Amino acid sequence: MIKKIRVLIAKPGLDGHDRGAKIVARALRDAGMEVIYTGLHQTAEQIVNTAIQEDVDVIGLSLLSGAHMTLFIDVATMLRKKQIEDVLIVGGGIIPKEDIPRLKKAGIAEVFGPGTPVDDIVTFVKQNVKR
Amino acid sequence: MTDLASKVLTGDARSIARLITLVENNSSDAVDVMKQIHKYAGNAHVIGVTGVMGSGKSSLILELALEYRKQGKKVGVIAIDPTSPFTGGALLGDRIRMMDLSTDPGVFIRSMGTRGMLGGLTSAVYDVVEILDAAGMNVILIETVGIGQDEVDIVKIADTTLVILIPGFGDFVQTIKAGLMEIADIFVVNKADTPGVELTVAELESMLDLATHIERRTPIVPTSAKEKKGILLLVRTIAEHQEYLIKSKMYERRRRQRYEAELVEIIRKRLMNFIFDEDKLKGVVDCCIDQISRKELDPYTAAEEILGKILK
16 A cells, blocks of 8 residues: 555635745655645635545645635634635745734644745655644 | 445435545456446547646536536536656646536536546546446546657547547648657647637638548537537537448447457556565565576576466
8 A cells, every 4th residue: 555645735815825835835745655646716615525535634725815814714714614624724825923822723733834844744744644 | 335336326426536546546346346337437528628737627517517517418528638647746737727627516526636546647548437327427537647749549439439630730741740640539629719710710621621431420510619619510520420430330339349358457566566575575576586597497487387377
């Protein structure tokens, strides 16, 4: 049996800056993972449905517009409502430090800001996948 | 029947997704479930969509799926992208063109990496077709990896194969080459909103004129996924091909071909599992090596004996 880590990288909301998401997607690919890249302007419902159909182990959300408190938490809440508890959710982008505790409480396992070495993200994902 | 099998048969998305993961990972947990669902599959029309990278396969699939949804059909999509032979990772990006379908409960899309398989498909694709079919999909669209001239395995699984070309893909001599150009049930000239589409269609027509004994001339359908043009004609042409398959008894032949390919693939995988199960293989091989080095046995005879034991 060959188990591969499957990751969904998505950009919720209206922000159009996807360079960070692409860099992370590529780094995870190079670390041997299968990365489903869905691009810009996703709703929480689209992200959750995609995560279900693709049976991903990890959802990576990237947001630079400031709407993370709404959109990251929406995704986490919707997953919980559907009783999906074995998917690791991580976030990245421009996220003020003071928001991080609330995001973590809502179910975002870790938040990676600008300047994070991509290897740190790879390591975190590998060590924290739930299945 | 297992719980997972019965949930798959009701069309439950999470169960379908989980079973696909099991077959992709070559897990033994999938075997019983696959055995149970086989008799419920075989109703979906399987459409292969192949062509070079950037020819618009994903965008065309979006348009086709939207059209089939209007007809009330349930649609499954299998979108295959290459797995890196260097790292084993993959970037599966076909879905990006299909996000308009992602909240429709009548559509199930799965992205897959080739995971070492050549030929434009992935080893688990036969199982995934069977799963989506048993789960009640009426149409299954398979997008191969962006291909060159020679990756034609899609014909082993599709009822109807669409070969997607774009204006300017090459001159006449490209159209009479073997491989890709031989497998089309329908040629689609996509990006028909760009210059050169007439020339490409004409070159395909004159290639088709060269065929000597044909019972059915391959139709050519110009489309523009971007401008949503030609999609209805393509859907109609696919339906005509389906009727032709039924009338000419080709449907059964293609299904036989698919099951043959699936069976061979299962056997191949089992053998590969054994070969790559290093502990097991080492155990079998170790006992012969001493004899070979003492010249009591030659390596060919030893290999034949070992294979005989495995295959027994």
